[in-house]
Amino acid sequence: MQLLLSVAVLGFVAQGALGIITEITNNVSGTTKCLDVKGGVLANGTPVQIYDCNASNAQDWVFARPGPTSLRIWNSTYCLDAGSTPGNGVGMKIWECFDNLPAQTWFYTDDNRIALYNQGLCLDLTDGDSTNGNQIQTWQCTDGNKNQEWIQVNLR
Numbered sequence: 456m457q458l459l460l461s462v463a464v465l466g467f468v469a470q471g472a473l474g475i476i477t478e479i480t481n482n483v484s485g486t487t488k489c490l491d492v493k494g495g496v497l498a499n500g501t502p503v504q505i506y507d508c509n510a511s512n513a514q515d516w517v518f519a520r521p522g523p524t525s526l527r528i529w530n531s532t533y534c535l536d537a538g539s540t541p542g543n544g545v546g547m548k549i550w551e552c553f554d555n556l557p558a559q560t561w562f563y564t565d566d567n568r569i570a571l572y573n574q575g576l577c578l579d580l581t582d583g584d585s586t587n588g589n590q591i592q593t594w595q596c597t598d599g600n601k602n603q604e605w606i607q608v609n610l611r
């Protein structure tokens with residue numbers, strides 16, 4: 456019993472520290488599209504958008520499900536960031552990662568929503584429009600809202 460417990464705790468710590476490299480996808484239009492850093496530009500303020508999945512680094516996120524955790528671009532120090540005044544309609548961007556910053560702390564719910572931890576705001580496909588280049592926003596978390604359904608596709 457003691458041994459089993461230790462193994463479980465170690466497993467949790469390892470996963471929490473490293474996370475899984477994953478695409479984050481939305482299928483509201485019937486086509487699976489990816490959460491993407493615009494133009495692959497790793498810099499403070501680059502918008503995060505929906506885009507065809509294309510296996511570029513701009514779509515490889517490190518995410519320790521369920522969290523609370525950051526959503527970091529693989530092999531970078533840039534994280535998904537909800538801005539200084541998170542709210543409905545605020546456009547998502549990347550920013551340098553800071554430990555435990557509320558605007559960069561996310562939680563993956565059992566029904567596949569990605570919520571800003573303890574703030575009632577969810578990652579939301581703006582206007583349900585999956586046209587390439589549409590910037591992602593946060594919006595009040597709403598049950599069953601397909602604009603807020605994000606499926607992890609683990610890469611490695």
Ligand SMILES: *[C@@H]1O[C@H](CO)[C@@H](O)[C@H](O)[C@H]1NC(C)=O
Nearest residue numbers: 481482483484485486487606
């Ligand atoms: C995406 O939606 C389409 C249409 O509803 C469905 O046929 C397809 O299986 C879905 N794909 C995934 C990966 O869920």
Ligand SMILES: *[C@@H]1O[C@H](CO)[C@@H](O)[C@H](O)[C@H]1NC(C)=O
Nearest residue numbers: 491492493494495509511513
């Ligand atoms: C992948 O998508 C990004 C959009 O962020 C684009 O800038 C890049 O050119 C695309 N890469 C390929 C190989 O299509």
Ligand SMILES: *[C@@H]1O[C@H](CO)[C@@H](O)[C@H](O)[C@H]1NC(C)=O
Nearest residue numbers: 497512515528529530531532
């Ligand atoms: C990681 O990023 C650095 C530069 O930031 C780059 O030189 C290196 O090739 C990248 N590693 C991989 C495996 O892509």
